[in-house]
Amino acid sequence: MTTAATSVYVYGIVPADVEPEPHxxxxxxPPGEVSVIRHGEIAALVSMLESDRPLGTPDDLTAHAELLDGSAAVAPVLPLRFGAVMTDTEAVENELLGANEDEFRSALEQLEGRAQFVVRGRYVENTILRELLDENAEAARLAGEIRDKPEDATRNERIALGEMINQAIESKRAEDTRKVVAELEEFEPLVNQREPTHEEEAVHIAVLVELDRQKDLEETLRRLGEDWDGRVELNLLGPMAAYDFVMKRAPEG
Structure with a gap:
């Protein structure tokens, strides 16, 4: 009976004194048991993987993110992109850790005590439309023209109104994103503005902040959410690994 060949799946880089959670x-x-491979002051979070086993199922993606995010809540972690597989433990130690030791150690020092959070907000459709029509007389006129009329008869007006609304939401999004970033200035964050994933998205930013300020961050966004009650639905995700700021790709091996 032949034993399946194995590779080493690498999740991210951590300080050498980090120990994986039991089990x-x-x-x-079945899911691989997580261990660490150390080199000097840094280490890699890894698990063994059958070499011919394809990656990319939803469970794989979830396991990758959950391990990194759980680690980031208690220690600095430099996440690798999903799918980082190397031939064996020697390759991890020499080609990944040894070859990048100074860079990885410096990045971990910058992440010490910090984690990423993601702020997302979506406009409440009826509220934002009413706001836009109140501010734009031409849009309000077009909306009045097409009300209760068949789509075919008002096709041009609907297209024109849709373009006006899209442009207005883009402008609102930029303005509201600036407001959120300004509210978060006290946390001295690193900020990465993400592309909107929905046409009614009000804000989508990643911030790197001190972990011990999490409750203050939640309170600041709670107050902002109250100010925007009924206009924008705000959500805070995290803590998570610093994907937007230090994501690395493992060498082929």
Whole structure:
């Protein structure tokens, strides 16, 4: 009976004194047990994976993110992109850790005590439309023209109104994103503005902040959410690994 060849799946880079949670599991079916490979002051979070086992199931993606995000809540972690597989533990130690030791150690020092959070907000459709029509007389006129009329008869007006609304929402989004960033200035964050994933998205930013300020961050966004009650639905995700700021790709091996 032949034993399946294995590779090493790498999740991210951590300080050498980090220990994985007992029974922590990673990608694969069955999930691989997570361990660490150390080199000097840094280490890699890894698990073994059958070499011929394809990656990319929803469970794999979830396991990758959950391990990194759980680690980021207690220690600095430099996340690798999903799918980082190397031939064996020697390759991880020499080609990944040894070859990038100074860069990885410096990045971990910058992440010490910090984690990423994502702020997302979506406009409440009826509220934002009413706001836009109140501010734009031409849009209000077009809306009045097409009300209760068949689509075919008002096609041009509907297209023109749709373009006006899209442009107005883009302008609102930029303005409201600036407001959120300004509200968060006290946390001295690193900020990455993400592309909107929905046409009615009001704000979508990633911020890197001190972990011990999490409750203050939640309170600031709660107050902002109250100010925007009925206009924008705000959500805060995290803590998570610093994907937007230090994502790395493992060398082929």
């Amino acid at each position: 922590a599991s990673g990608v694969g079916d």
